[in-house]
Amino acid sequence: MCTGIVETAEVKGSGKGPNGWFKLEEVNVSYDHPYDAPLEHALNIDFVNLKMAVGARVAVELSPESARKLAETILTTLARGEDHMKNSEASSELG
Amino acid sequence: MHRYTTDMYEGMLAETTTVQGFNGDIINAYFARPLGPGPFPGVVVIHHMPGWDELYREMTRKFAHHGYLAFSPNIYYRFGHGSPDDVAAKVRTSGGVADDSVLEDTEGSLRFLKSLPQSNKKVGVFGTCSSGRQAFLAACRLKGFDAAVDCWGGGVVMSKEELTPKRPVAPIDYAKDLSCPLLGLFGDEDQNPTPQHVHLLEEELKKYGKNYEFHMYPKAGHGFFYYDRPNYRQEPAVDGWKKIFLFIEKYLRTST
Numbered sequence: 548m549c550t551g552i553v554e555t556a557e558v559k560g561s562g563k564g565p566n567g568w569f570k571l572e573e574v575n576v577s578y579d580h581p582y583d584a585p586l587e588h589a590l591n592i593d594f595v596n597l598k599m600a601v602g603a604r605v606a607v608e609l610s611p612e613s614a615r616k617l618a619e620t621i622l623t624t625l626a627r628g629e630d631h632m633k634n635s636e637a638s639s640e641l642g
Numbered sequence: 643m644h645r646y647t648t649d650m651y652e653g654m655l656a657e658t659t660t661v662q663g664f665n666g667d668i669i670n671a672y673f674a675r676p677l678g679p680g681p682f683p684g685v686v687v688i689h690h691m692p693g694w695d696e697l698y699r700e701m702t703r704k705f706a707h708h709g710y711l712a713f714s715p716n717i718y719y720r721f722g723h724g725s726p727d728d729v730a731a732k733v734r735t736s737g738g739v740a741d742d743s744v745l746e747d748t749e750g751s752l753r754f755l756k757s758l759p760q761s762n763k764k765v766g767v768f769g770t771c772s773s774g775r776q777a778f779l780a781a782c783r784l785k786g787f788d789a790a791v792d793c794w795g796g797g798v799v800m801s802k803e804e805l806t807p808k809r810p811v812a813p814i815d816y817a818k819d820l821s822c823p824l825l826g827l828f829g830d831e832d833q834n835p836t837p838q839h840v841h842l843l844e845e846e847l848k849k850y851g852k853n854y855e856f857h858m859y860p861k862a863g864h865g866f867f868y869y870d871r872p873n874y875r876q877e878p879a880v881d882g883w884k885k886i887f888l889f890i891e892k893y894l895r896t897s898t
Contacts, residue, residue: 549691549772549796549834553735575735582692582727585872587864593731601724601732
């Protein structure tokens, strides 16, 4: 079925598309038919820059389980990174 | 049913062209037609949500192979150009394409087909998934179609919460205006339309005395024609295409 379920968020960063790196402005996350993944429905993530041509897109299509793993992995990695930065700052203050 | 034999001439021309659609815009379209003076019936082939893609090029040629002037407008034209999946992703993010836009693009295609010297002035409309819904909508809201084929069109039955400015009215509410015979092909494992949705539509068509033919395939879900997707089901797909050609032959072919 075509669900039409889409969530959008502004993002800052870069993505690598078919023509190289470009500035990202938005991420669109949908739960709908994938284009390529052999699934009826997928969690589709499109990093885009709407000021550029429609091909300025970094896309992934994930199974729901994979999408959950990705979300957890991102949060875990982010937490470790932020802890690391806090600890580094604390060490430099002590030193 | 129109049949090919090994001793007959067959030729086809398939190419991109343009047509006037919504808002007077000149949009691009894919036109496949049998060669010869005709007269040939026509079919407007509305592409599905994943875009104006290779599969729809193939389906358009399939209709031409069976003797139809087959015309597939790019209903995503206004979202820009790129690979079909990139354009479809942009449309998805934009909340889909507006019903009025699709209807006018479809009407422009209908007018174009009927204007051709090789047309027999009979034209049908075909769609799958989101375009199955749009084919039904076109058959209700536009005048001039002689047959419609809705393959697993989801969102014909919509709750109030599902209505949007782009899709302001549930197509089922137009059932009383259906202006041509309708063929519907569905799978009993589909989640949209569910068998219950199909039943509701059928009740509405019965209520208004409409000419329709529905087939519900067991053990088939959404998109069972798509040979490149996991939901492909060989038997229902083969049978479904047979039913489509029997149906449109009956309502679109005129004796020559």
